Amino acid sequence: MSGAPLRIALLASSQHPIRQPFAGGLESHVWWLARALSAGGHRVTLFAGPGSDPALECAHLAVRPLEMSAAAQVDSSMPSTQFMAEHHAYLQLMLDLAGPLAGAFDVIHNHSLHYLPVAMADTVPTPILCTLHTPPTPWLESAIAVSRGQGAEFAAVSAHTAAAWAHVVGDIDVIPNGVDLAAWPVGAGGRRLIWFGRLVPEKGAHLAIIAARRAGYPLVLAGPISDTDYFVRSISPHLGSGVTYLGHLEQPALAEAIGGSAAALVTPVWDEPYGLVVAEALACGTPVAAFARGGIPEVLTADCGRLVPPDELGALVRAIPETVGLSRMAARARAEEHCSDRVMVDAYIDVYRRLTRAHRTGQSSRYPSSTA
Template identity: 65%
Template sequence: MRALRVALIASSRYPVNQPFAGGLEAHVWHLAAALRNAGHSVTLFAGPGSDPELDCELIDVRPAPLSTAARTDISMPAEHFMQEHHAYLDLMLRLSRNYADSFDVIHNHSLHYLPVAMTSTLNTPVLTTLHTPPTPWLESAIAAGSSPGRFAAVSNFTAEAWKHAAGDVDVVHNGVDTDHWRQGPGGQRLIWFGRIVPEKGAHHAIAAARAAGMPLVLAGPISDHAYFSEWIEPELGNSVDYLGHLVTDDLVTAVGNSAVALVTPQWDEPYGLVVAESLACGTPVAAYGRGGIPEILTPDCGRLVPADDVRALTAAIGEARQLDRASARARALSHCSQRRMVDRYIELYDEMACSVTTSSRRAS
C-alpha cells in the first residue's frame, strides 16, 4: 500500500501530549505515532502544548479579533465559544487555501462543528471519527453541509446513535498499543483510572471497593475540582489512594499491578478505552454495561453489571479477580490492538484518496 499524506485534526481544548487529559488526546497521539511508524506522512493540527516530537501545526486558540462594539453586543456568546469558533474557522480556511494540495486525506477527531460544516470547501476528502454521543452543534453541521464527508464511529453503539444524522457509519474500534500496554503480574488491589469527573463515577468504585474489602487506587486528571473535593477527597485514606495524573509508563505499571480494574460510567461510554487498556495489561475488568463497553468485554476477561448497581459491581469484583490474566491479554490482542485499528483506518484513507483520484480523472 502506498504512503499517504494524512492530516489529523485534534481537539483544541487540551494538548495532545502526556500526561493525557483524556482518551481522545491519547487516541490521537497514538494514531499519529502509529501512522508515522507505518511510513505515512502525518501532520497534526492540535492545541498549544502538544508533543513537539510530532509534526504539529497549531490550532491557534486566542482572543477573537472583535471590536469593543461587537463584544458588547447583546448577541455576544461566551468568550471561550468565540475563541474556539475563530480558531477552527482559521484552520479550515488554511486547509482550503494554504494546504489545498498538501494531503491525500484529512482525518478529523475534533468535537467542533466547523470541520464538518466546512468540509465541502476542501478539495481533500475528510473522514470524521465520531467519539461522542450526538451533539446539537455537530448534528446541525451534518445537516447543513452539502457534502459533510465520511464518518467512522468508535463502536457499533456509537454508530447506531448517529445513524439518524450521519447515515451508515464505518465502525473502527479504538485500539491500544499492546507493546506499550504490556501484561503485568496483577496484585491484591483494585484500580480505577480516567478523568475525575461526575460522569466517570469514581465514587461508585470507592463504594464497591469498600464493600468488597479491597484496597483501591485512583489515577487520572482532576477535571472537575468541585466533584473531587466533595465526593473523592473525603474518601481518601483508609485503603483508598489517589496516585495523581500519571504519564503512560507509570499508568501501565499501576494497572498491571492491580487485580481488577473498575469501570463505572454514569453515562453511555461511546467506546471505553480504559477497558481496552486494562485488558492489554492482563487486568480483568468489572464494569457497568453501558454504551460501547459490552462490545469489548467478554465473560472470559471481565464482568458486566447493570448501570449504577454498586452491589452487583461488588459481587463482580470477586468473580473478575478469579479470571485468567492471559485471557484478558488475549482479548486485547485480538479485538483492541492499535495495529488492527490503524490497518482499518489506512484502508479507509486509501479508499477515499483513490476515489478522489478516480473522480478527477473522469472530470478531465
C-alpha cells in the same frame, strides 16, 4: 500499511495539547494514532492545542489566537470566550484547508468535536474522514443534518456509537479504538483494585469507591481532575482508609499501576461511546468489572471481565471477587484480538486509500445505504 506514503492531517482539539499526561481519551487516541502513522512512513500534520508533544515527529498547523475588539466583547450577542476562541480557530483552519493549504494533504482525519470541520467539509478539496467519538451533540448533529454529510466520510468507535448517529449519517464504518500493546505490558497483578480516567461525575469514580469498600478491597484512583467541584465534593472526603489518589499519571506510570492491580473498575453513569480504559486494562492483563453501558459490552467478554447492569452497585460488589479470579492471560488475549492498534491503524489506512481513490476518480465515497 502497503502502498505509497500518505500526507495525513489529523484534527484534534484546539484547546488541549496532544501530549502526556493526556487531558482525556480523545487526546490519548490521537497521540497514539499520530505515532503509529508516522512510524508507518506517512507524513502526519497535527492540528491541536498549543504545546503538543514535539516528539511525535509531526508537522503542526498553528491554532490562530482570537483578537477581538472591546466593542465586540461587550456586545449582547457575545457568547463565552472559550466558544469564540474555538469557533475562530476552526473557522481559520477550514478556510486555510480550502485556500492556501488546498492540495497539501491526501486526506484529512477529523477527531475534533467541533461543528465547523463537518459544516465546511464540502468547501475543502481534500477528502475528510470524521471519527465520531461521542454520542450525538447538538452542534455536531446540526452541522451533519444541514450539510447532509457532503464532503465528509464518517466512522464510529463502536457499533453503539454508530447506531446513535445512524439517523443523520446512515451506515458507517466501525473502527474500534486500539492501544499499542507493547506500551501496555502485562503486569503481575496485586491485591488492590484500580479505577482510572477523567475525574468527572459521568465517569462515576465515587461509585467505584463505594463498591471497592463494600467488597473489602483497597482502591487506587488515577486521572486528571477535570471537575474540581466534583473531586472536592465526591472524591477527596473518601481518600484514606484504603482509597488512594495517585494523581494524573503519564502513560508508562499508568500502565505500571494498572498492571499491578487485581482488577479494574469501570463505573460510568453515562453510555460510554467505546471505553478506552477497558482496552488499556485488558492489555495490561487486568480483568475488568464494569457497568454494561454504551460500547463497553463490545469490548469485554466473560473470560476477561464481568458486566453488571448499569448503576447496580450491589451487582458490581458481587462481581468484584469473580473478576479478581479471572485469568490475566485471557485478558491480554482479548486485547490482542480486539484492541490492537495495528488492527485500528490498518483499518484507517484502508479508509484513507478508499477516500483518495474516490477523490481522484470524482466518485462519491459514501456508502449507497447512507441516508446522509
